[in-house]
Amino acid sequence: MPDHASTDFHEHETAVRPDDRFDVVRSDDGRWYTVTGLCPTCRATVVFRVAYGVLGPSKRLWGRDPHRPEPLTGSVTVFCQCGYPHAERPPESPDTGCGAFWDVPVSGTGAGQGAAS
Ligand SMILES: [Zn+2]
Numbered sequence: 511m512p513d514h515a516s517t518d519f520h521e522h523e524t525a526v527r528p529d530d531r532f533d534v535v536r537s538d539d540g541r542w543y544t545v546t547g548l549c550p551t552c553r554a555t556v557v558f559r560v561a562y563g564v565l566g567p568s569k570r571l572w573g574r575d576p577h578r579p580e581p582l583t584g585s586v587t588v589f590c591q592c593g594y595p596h597a598e599r600p601p602e603s604p605d606t607g608c609g610a611f612w613d614v615p616v617s618g619t620g621a622g623q624g625a626a627s
C-alpha cells in the first residue's frame with residue numbers, strides 16, 4: 511500500500527494541496543458526482559460519490575428539470591472514506607476514513623475535466 515498515513519481520527523476541515531488533482535465525474539443523468547483523489551490528510555485514494563440535489567447551494571436549481579439538473583458549479587465537500595483503520599475513530603461513527611473533509615472545486619463545463627488550464 512502506498513504511503514497511507516495512519517493519523518488519529520479527528521473530524522477536521524482541510525484543503526486540497528495545490529499539486530493534487532481531483533477528478534470530478536458527473537453521471538449521465540446528472541444526479542451523481544464522483545470525486546476521486548488523494549486525501550490531503552492521510553494520502554489514501556478516496557472515491558467519493560455525492561447525490562446532486564442534496565448539496566445545499568444547488569437546491570435553488572432543483573425542480574426546474576428533475577430529470578436532468580443543471581451542472582453543479584462551485585465545489586463539492588468530500589469526506590475521507592479511505593477504509594483504512596484510524597485510531598480514535600468512534601465505533602458509532604459512520605465515517606470510514608480519517609475524519610478529514612475538504613472542498614473540491616467543480617467546473618460546470620463537463621465530466622472529468624477538472625480545472626485544467
Ligand atoms: Zn486514511
Ligand SMILES: [Zn+2]
Pocket residue numbers: 549550551552553554590591592607608609610
Ligand atoms: Zn483521509
